[in-house]
Amino acid sequence: xxxxxxRNVKLSxxxxxxxxxxxxxxHILLKHDGIATVSGPTKHLVVANGGLGNGVSxxxxxxxxxxxxxxxxxxxxxxxxxxxxxxxxxxxxxxAYNALNGRDLKTDGNTQPITLYLxxxxxxxxxxxxxxxxxxxxxxxxxxISPEYEKRLLAFIDGSTxxxxxxxxxxxxxxxxxxxxxEFRYDNNNVDKDKPLPGGLPxxxxxxxxxxxxxxxxxxxxDQLTINQYEPGQGIPPHIDTxxxxxxxxxxxxxxAETVMDFKHPTGCSVAVMLPRRSLLVxxxxxxxxxxxxxxxxxxxxxxASEMQKTxxxxxxxxxxxxxxxxxxxxxxxxxxxxxxxxxxxxDVCDSQISCKCRDPPPSVPSSDxxxxxxxxxxxxxxxxxxxxxxxxxxxxxxxxxxxxxxxLPDGAFVADVGCGNGKYLGVNKELFMVGCDRxxxxxxxxxxxxFEVFICDxxxxxxxxxxxxxxxxxxxxxxxxxxxxxxxxxxxxxxxxRPGGKGLIYVWAMEQEHNKxxxxxxxxxxxxxxxxxxxxTEMPTADECSNINxxxxxxxxxxxxxxxxxxxxxxxxxxxxxxxxxxNRTSFDSQDLLVPWHLKDGVKRHNKVSPLPPTGSKELAVxxxxxxxxxxxxxxxxxxxxxxxxIVQSYxxxxxxxxxxxxx
Ligand code: MN
Ligand code: ZN
Numbered sequence: 001x002x003x004x005x006x007r008n009v010k011l012s013x014x015x016x017x018x019x020x021x022x023x024x025x026x027h028i029l030l031k032h033d034g035i036a037t038v039s040g041p042t043k044h045l046v047v048a049n050g051g052l053g054n055g056v057s058x059x060x061x062x063x064x065x066x067x068x069x070x071x072x073x074x075x076x077x078x079x080x081x082x083x084x085x086x087x088x089x090x091x092x093x094x095x096a097y098n099a100l101n102g103r104d105l106k107t108d109g110n111t112q113p114i115t116l117y118l119x120x121x122x123x124x125x126x127x128x129x130x131x132x133x134x135x136x137x138x139x140x141x142x143x144x145i146s147p148e149y150e151k152r153l154l155a156f157i158d159g160s161t162x163x164x165x166x167x168x169x170x171x172x173x174x175x176x177x178x179x180x181x182x183e184f185r186y187d188n189n190n191v192d193k194d195k196p197l198p199g200g201l202p203x204x205x206x207x208x209x210x211x212x213x214x215x216x217x218x219x220x221x222x223d224q225l226t227i228n229q230y231e232p233g234q235g236i237p238p239h240i241d242t243x244x245x246x247x248x249x250x251x252x253x254x255x256x257a258e259t260v261m262d263f264k265h266p267t268g269c270s271v272a273v274m275l276p277r278r279s280l281l282v283x284x285x286x287x288x289x290x291x292x293x294x295x296x297x298x299x300x301x302x303x304x305a306s307e308m309q310k311t312x313x314x315x316x317x318x319x320x321x322x323x324x325x326x327x328x329x330x331x332x333x334x335x336x337x338x339x340x341x342x343x344x345x346x347x348d349v350c351d352s353q354i355s356c357k358c359r360d361p362p363p364s365v366p367s368s369d370x371x372x373x374x375x376x377x378x379x380x381x382x383x384x385x386x387x388x389x390x391x392x393x394x395x396x397x398x399x400x401x402x403x404x405x406x407x408x409l410p411d412g413a414f415v416a417d418v419g420c421g422n423g424k425y426l427g428v429n430k431e432l433f434m435v436g437c438d439r440x441x442x443x444x445x446x447x448x449x450x451x452f453e454v455f456i457c458d459x460x461x462x463x464x465x466x467x468x469x470x471x472x473x474x475x476x477x478x479x480x481x482x483x484x485x486x487x488x489x490x491x492x493x494x495x496x497x498x499r500p501g502g503k504g505l506i507y508v509w510a511m512e513q514e515h516n517k518x519x520x521x522x523x524x525x526x527x528x529x530x531x532x533x534x535x536x537x538t539e540m541p542t543a544d545e546c547s548n549i550n551x552x553x554x555x556x557x558x559x560x561x562x563x564x565x566x567x568x569x570x571x572x573x574x575x576x577x578x579x580x581x582x583x584x585n586r587t588s589f590d591s592q593d594l595l596v597p598w599h600l601k602d603g604v605k606r607h608n609k610v611s612p613l614p615p616t617g618s619k620e621l622a623v624x625x626x627x628x629x630x631x632x633x634x635x636x637x638x639x640x641x642x643x644x645x646x647x648i649v650q651s652y653x654x655x656x657x658x659x660x661x662x663x664x665x
Contacts, residue, residue: 018101018102021102021115021117022101022102022117022118022119025048025049025117025119026119028048029046029048029082029119033080033082035082035121036121036122037119037120037121038119038120038121038122039120040093040094040097040119040120041090041093041094041097041120042090042093042120042121042122043072043086043087043088043089043090043092043093044084044085044086044087044093044120044121044122044123044124045084045085045086045087045093045096045097045118045119045120045121046082046083046084046118046119046120046121047061047065047082047083047084047085047100047116047117047118048081048082048116048117048118048119049081049082049114049115049116049117050082050083050105050114050116051076051077051080051081051082051083052076052077052078052079052080052083052302052321052322052323053077053078053079053080053081054081054082054110054114055107055108055110055114055300055323056083056105056107056114056323057107057108057300057322057323058074058076058305058321058322058323059322060105060107060108061074061076061083061085062074064100064103064105064116065085065096065100067096067099068087068092068093068095068096068099068100069087069088069089069091069092069093069095069096070087070088070092071085071086071087072086072087072088073085073086073124074086075124076321076322077321078272078302078321079302084121084124086124093120096118097118097120100116100118101116101117101118102115102116102117103115103116104116108300108323108325133271134263134271134273134287135263135265135271135286135287135291136285136286136287137283137284137285137286137287137288138263138273138281138282138283138284138287138291139217139280139281139282139284140273140274140275140276140279140280140281140282141217141279141280141282142276142278142279143276143278143279144208144211144253144278144279144280145207145208145253145278145280146278147278149207149208150255150256150277150278152204153204153205153253153255153330153332154255154256154330156202156204157178157227157229157330176228176229177226177227177228177229178226178227179197179224179225179226179227180197180199180200180201180202180224180225180226180227181196181197181200181201181222181223181224181225181337182195182196182197182223182224182337183195183197184224184226189242190242190244190245191224191245191246191337193245193337193339196223200223201222201223201224201225201334202225205225205332205334208253208280208332209221209222209334212251212280212282212334217249217251217280217282218249218251218282218284218334218336219247219248219249220247220248220249220336221336222251222334222335222336223335223336223337224246224334224335224336224337225332225333225334225335226332226333226335227330227331227332227333228330228331228333229328229329229330229331230259230295230326230328230329230330230331231328232299232325232326232327232328233297233298233299233326234295234297235294235295235296235297235298236294236295237294238262238264238292238293238294239292239293239294240289240290240291240292240293240349241283241288241335242351243289243342243344243349243350243351243352244338244341244342244350244351244352245335245337245338246335246336246337246338247335247336247337247338248284248285248288248289248344249282249283249284249288249336250282250283250284250288250333250334250335251280251281251282251283251333251334252275252280252281252283252331252332252333252334253278253279253280253281253331253332253333253334254275254276254277254278254279254280254281254329254330254331255277255278255329255330255331255332256277256327256328256329256330257277257326257327257328257329258274258275258276258277258279258301258324258327258329259275259295259301259326259329260272260273260274260275260295260296260301260302260303261273261275261281261293261294261295262293262294262295262296263287263291263292263293264291264292264293264294265290265291266290266348266349272302274303274304277329286346289344289345289346289349289350290346290349298326299325299326300323300324300325300326301323301324301326302321302322302323302324303321303322303323303324304320304321304322305320305321305322341353362579362580362582362595363375363378363379363579363580363595363627364578364579364580365482365578365580365593366482366483369483369485369486372481372482372483372486375482375627376480376481376482376627379595379625379626379627380439380480380626380627381439381440383598383624383625383626384439384440384442384443384626385440385441385442385443386624387598387624388422388440388442388443388445388446389442389446390598391421391422391443391598392421392422392443392446395421395422395424396424397424398424398425398428399475399507399654399655401652401654401659402425402428402473402475402505402507403425403428403429405471405473405503405505405661406425406428406429406432406471406473407428407429409429409432409470409471409503410470411431411432412431412432412433413432413433413470413471414432414433414435414468414469414470414471415432415433415434415435415469415470415471415472415473416434416435416436416437416462416464416469416471416472416473416497417434417435417436417437417472417473417474417475418437418459418462418472418473418474418477418493418494418497419437419438419439419459419474419475419476419477420436420437420438420443420447420452420454421438421440421443421475421476422443422446422447422450423436423446423447423450423452423454425473425475426447426450426452426453426454427450427452434452434453435453435454435455435464436452436453436454436455437454437455437456437457437459437462438454438456438457439456439457439458439459440456441456444456459474459477459478459481459490459493460481460486460489460490460493461493462493462497464497466496466497467496467497467498467499467500467502468497468499469497469498469499469502470498470499470502470503471498471502471503471504471505472494472497472498472502472503472504472505473504473505473506474490474491474494474504474505474506474507475505475506475507476507476508476509476657477490478490478491478506478508478636479508479509479628479629479630479631480626480627480628480629481629482593482627482629484639487629487639488639488642488643491506491639491640491643492643494506495643495645495646495662495664498664499664500664500665501663501664502663502664503649503661503662503663503664504646504660504661504662504663504664505659505660505661506636506640506659506660506662507654507657507658507659508630508631508636508657508658508659509628509630509631509656509657509658510630510631510632510633510653510656510657510658511589511592511630511631511632511633512632512633512653513588513589513656514588515653515656520655520656521655521656522586522655522656523586523587523588523656580593580594580595580627581594581595582594582595582596582597582625583595583596583597583628585597585599589630592629592630592631592632593627593628593629594627594628594630595625595626595627595628596625596626596627596628597623597624597625597626598623598624598625598626599623631658633658635658636651636658636659636660637651637658637660640660640662645664645665646662646663646664646665647662647663647665648660648661648662649661649662649663
C-alpha cells in the first residue's frame with residue numbers, strides 16, 4: 001500500500017505550527033552547528049533549546065528524558081543551546097520524540113518556560129575537546145581554610161562596612177570593593193607607593209598569609225589587600241593585573257561561593273578555571289604576567305556535573321557538564337607592592353617595559369644635516385657595530401657583477417672599497433692593491449683578522465689623497481645616508497678619490513624589487529621563511545579589543561591594555577606624519593625611507609655594548625633597525641649626472657639593486 005500523501009493527513013492548526021517550528025530548529029542546527037538531522041527513527045536525539053547555553057541544567061533535562069527510558073549518554077556543551085541524548089533503544093527515543101516535541105520546560109535559568117524541539121540524528125556529535133591544562137604558574141588549592149575561618153573572614157568584612165562607612169566599601173558598577181595596605185586607584189590603575197593606608201593589612205589575615213609563605217606559594221609577604229564582593233550576575237572584565245605596581249605572586253581567596261574564572265592567553269587560547277569556595281588561587285609567572293583573567297557576568301556557570309571534579313579546568317568531558325547557580329562570592333586578593341620597575345619576560349604586556357619604548361620614539365625623516373647625522377649614528381653605525389659578527393656570517397658570497405668589475409681592472413691598480421663591510425671584495429682579485437674602509441669598528445676588525453688593509457672612516461670624509469685611486473667600489477653603502485645632499489656628497493667623495501680616467505662602481509638598494517617581471521633574490525628568499533618583523537604588533541590586542549575593554553566602566557587593573565591602546569593609536573599617528581616606517585622583511589617596499597629590522601640570532605654574541613639592548617625578552621631575538629633610503633628607478637643615475645666631472649659608463653639593475661659604473665673625466 002502506498003504511503004499516505006500529505007494531503008490525506010489532517011493536521012490540526014497546533015500540529016502545523018509545531019511542524020513549522022521543528023523544521024526551523026532543524027535549519028538552525030544545520031546552519032549554526034553543522035548538525036544534520038535525519039527523518040529517523042534512531043537511538044539518538046538532538047534536543048534544540050535543551051542546552052546549557054539556553055539555561056537548562058543537566059539535572060532538569062535528565063529528569064524529563066528519563067520518563068521514556070534509559071538515557072545512555074547526554075552530551076551538553078558549554079554555551080550551546082542544544083543537547084544530545086542517546087537512548088538504549090530506538091523505541092525509547094521514538095517515544096521521547098513523540099512526547100517531548102514542542103513541550104514547554106520551566107527552568108531555573110529562565111523566567112519564561114522554554115520549548116523543546118527534538119530531531120533524530122544518525123550519530124551523536126562528540127568532537128573530542130582536548131583536555132586543557134592550567135596556565136603555567138597557576139595553582140588552585142582546595143579547602144585551604146576551614147569553614148570556621150571562612151565565617152570569621154566574612155563576618156570581618158560585613159562588620160567593617162557598618163563601622164567605617166566613610167572610606168569603607170565603595171561600590172564599583174559591578175561589585176563592592178575595599179582596599180587595605182595601599183589604595184588601588186582605578187583612575188590610573190596603580191597604587192600610590194608613597195601613601196600606604198594607615199593600619200596595614202587586617203590581623204585576621206595573618207594565618208592565611210603565613211601559611212602561603214610557609215608552603216612556598218608566594219615569595220614576598222603581601223602588603224596590599226583588595227576585597228571584592230560579587231553578587232550573582234556580576235563579574236570583572238578580562239585584565240592582567242598591572243605589572244609595575246605589584247610583584248610576581250598574587251593570591252586570591254574565594255569565600256562564600258564558588259565561581260568560574262576565565263584565563264586567556266594572548267593567542268586566544270582560553271581556559272575556564274573553577275574556584276571552589278574556601279580555595280586559594282595562586283598566580284605566578286606566566287599566568288600572572290601574560291594571561292588575562294576575568295569573571296563573566298552571569299548567574300549560572302557551566303561546571304562538571306560530578307562532585308569529584310569540582311576544581312581545575314572545565315573542559316573536555318562534555319558528557320559531564322551542567323549549570324551551577326552562582327551565590328555571593330567574596331574574594332580576598334593579596335599582592336605585594338613592587339618598588340622597582342617590572343623586568344618580566346613579557347615586554348609586550350608589561351607597562352614598565354612599554355613605557356621604555358615610549359621614551360624612545362621611532363625617528364622621523366631628518367630635516368637637517370645634524371638630524372641626519374644623529375639618525376645615521378644610531379640607526380646605521382651603532383647597529384652595524386652591534387650586529388657585525390652575525391652580519392658578517394651572512395655575507396660570504398661576492399656578487400658576480402662586482403667580481404667582473406674587479407677582474408677587469410689592470411694588475412697593480414690601486415682600488416678603494418668605501419664601506420667594505422666584512423671585506424668580502426678585498427680579496428677577490430689578488431693582482432690589485434686594495435684598501436677597505438668602513439664606519440663600523442667591529443666590521444673593520446673582522447677585515448683586519450682576515451689580513452686585509454683596512455681603516456675606519458666616514459664615507460663622507462675618506463682620509464685618502466684626491467685622485468689617488470685607479471678605481472673605487474661602494475657596494476650597498478650610499479643608501480644608508482639619510483638626505484639627498486648626503487647621498488650626493490658620498491658619491492662626490494668617491495669621485496674625489498678617483499684619478500682622471502679612474503672608474504667607480506656604485507650599488508644601492510632598489511625600491512623596485514621586481515624588474516622585468518623577475519622578483520629579486522631578496523623577495524624570493526621569503527619563501528618558507530616566517531616574516532618576523534611586526535609580528536609583535538599582531539599579538540597585541542587590537543585597538544578594537546582595547547576599546548571594548550575600556551567601554552566597561554569597571555576599569556580595574558586595565559593599565560596594561562590601556563597602554564597598549566595608546567601604543568596602537570601612536571602607531572597610526574606615525575603613519576600620518578613623517579615617522580619612518582618599519583619594513584616587513586622580504587616584502588616589497590612601500591616607502592623610500594624606512595627602517596629595516598635585523599633579527600640577531602639567539603646565541604650569536606653581540607659585539608660591545610654600544611647602544612642599549614632593544615627591549616626584548618630574554619629568549620627572544622634581539623631586533624635592530626637599520627635606516628635605508630631605497631633608490632627608485634633613475635634616481636642614482638640622476639645624482640651622478642649632477643656631478644660634472646664624471647660620465648656614466650653603464651647603468652643597470654642587478655639583484656634588487658640600482659648600479660652605475662662611472663668614469664672620472
Ligand atoms: Mn586581577
Ligand atoms: Zn612586566
